[in-house]
Amino acid sequence: MSRTITTVKPGLQTCVQELPGREGFLEQGFPLSGPFDAWSFRQANILVGNDRDTAALECQFMGPTLTFDADMLIAVTGADMSPALDGAPIPMYATVAVSAGQTLTMGFAKTGARAYLAVSGGIATEPVLGSRAVFHQAGVGGHALIAGQTLPVGVSETSALYVLPESARPVIGTDRVWEVEALCGPNDDWLDEATIEMFFSTDWQIQTKSSRTGIRLTGPDFGFSDKALNKSPDHGQDPSNIIDHGYPMGAVNLAGQTPIILVNDAPSTGGFINPFTIASAAFWKLAQAKPNETLRFRRVDRDGAAALRAEIDAKTKPEILENA
Amino acid sequence: MLHEALRFYPGGDRAIEVELGDGMDFTINFIVHRLVAAVREARIAGLVDLIPELASFQVNYDPDRISYEDLCHEIEALYAEMGRGVTGTLASRLITIPVLYFDEKTEACVEDYRKDYPEKTPDPELICELNGLPDRAALRRRHASTEYWVAALGFWPGLCSLLALNPTARIIAPKYNPPRTHTPKGAVGLGGALTCIYPDATPGGYQLIGHTPAPTYDGAQRLPDFRDSLALFRAGDRVRFKPVERDEYSEIEARVAEGTFRHDIVDYQVFSVDRYLDWAKAQEEASK
Incomplete structure (x- = not known):
């Protein structure tokens, strides 16, 4: 029997993702890609006995319906899309053993925006430029799933069933407000001081035109410093224009007056300033925040960002699992 | 102009922007590539x-x-060791890109934008106006008169930033504000002091002046020139634009469709930075 998964319904945009993403090709214009919420992604993997960076499925806003063509272990984490096996609800953050022929259904996200489905052995699609991560828009590493598509699954000997303790799971709140840790830079010196204060004290609304490319925000206008207003013409006319430069992942990119947070599938370079950058350990919040929800930015420094990273890192290691 | 010293700007907790200078010119870009x-x-x-x-x-x-801090120090030390000399030679491929200037695909794209923003001057006319060129024919002549330096790739897989190597052929252009939501694959655009070729249908902000039927990105690696890489250009390549008429354009289009198209790539030349800089200076002086 083939060790595969068959797509019955694809969901809204379900893609194979893998960590660390497509490293080494940013300089040719390929984005890193990879899972948007790496915390939930890694937890799904450790629950099925995989290395935590193994290829798994990222389900966005509405999950897929999939049939398993062989016995395997699965785990669902992240957004709650009401996963059910042959019609019976299954727990999230727990290993579930499925038998050949069983069907997993997932619906609309009740909380959060992105769910992760890991299978024991991992998704075994062909790597492209060193990674299985999918950049859907350009079709690098494949596209989002389509109905009828089968996915190869790697081999696995594991049969242990685990649960992830509640205290180690990411908390997806229901108040629609997210506090997101951010650092100043690289281009905070292009803004006036009042604007830097404004950025950290504003309730920013997430626009509906938000995706794995960028999270667009609505809020007050930005004011600029002398550096932005009196610059060489090579930078461009708009105060937010700069000579093309690299775009860090998580950068708050300012195009005119619209801040766009650049995430996993964002452009690698461009000609707009990045006054702030989200702490890497807070990216998962951007993945789980939905359009029309509110972001509040809390200023941290590199030490603060390191503490947050360490906290999440500890929660994505197999040692924290409990036997089911 | 090169800065006195490197400037480091942190981009969150996992990235650093290292700035060497302020300006779009060959010398700064060359030193960027040497330091990288x-x-x-x-x-x-x-x-x-x-x-x-x-x-x-x-x-x-x-x-x-x-x-x-440690990473900044390491980069600073490497920069100190390397020096600021802009000298030496490097292997540099010369790639000729056929272009149908002022073609109907990009014209339609410009007109489409002008439905929403009627005050926008059509792209070729705007560039002629800003660069003191009398008409489209003069714009085409100027644009095709120089070799270009592949200064960087980014924003989208295979998208190149090209700098004119002949300083007297430099053309400047403002970027779209707001940007376009769609650009035809293969469109040739100008923005700031740069030329780009859109490797795929993407949003964009450069002024459009023509179209190439020759792919610069092949995700499926269907064409022979893309067997080793999905993107045609590498930093340090040189590009020349060759104006073509409709018949040649259609012929290339057909060869791309049947999968037999080969790019015109000269791969035996060495680029001398010293001789180039002397030549560029002479060009500039002669034009004064």
């Missing part, structure tokens, strides 16, 4: 990715393996 090569060769533990750009480069790093 030196950083790459140094194999610094914890360094994950490098993105060379016009006057700066981005370093992505693993902050649990190397600190921001």
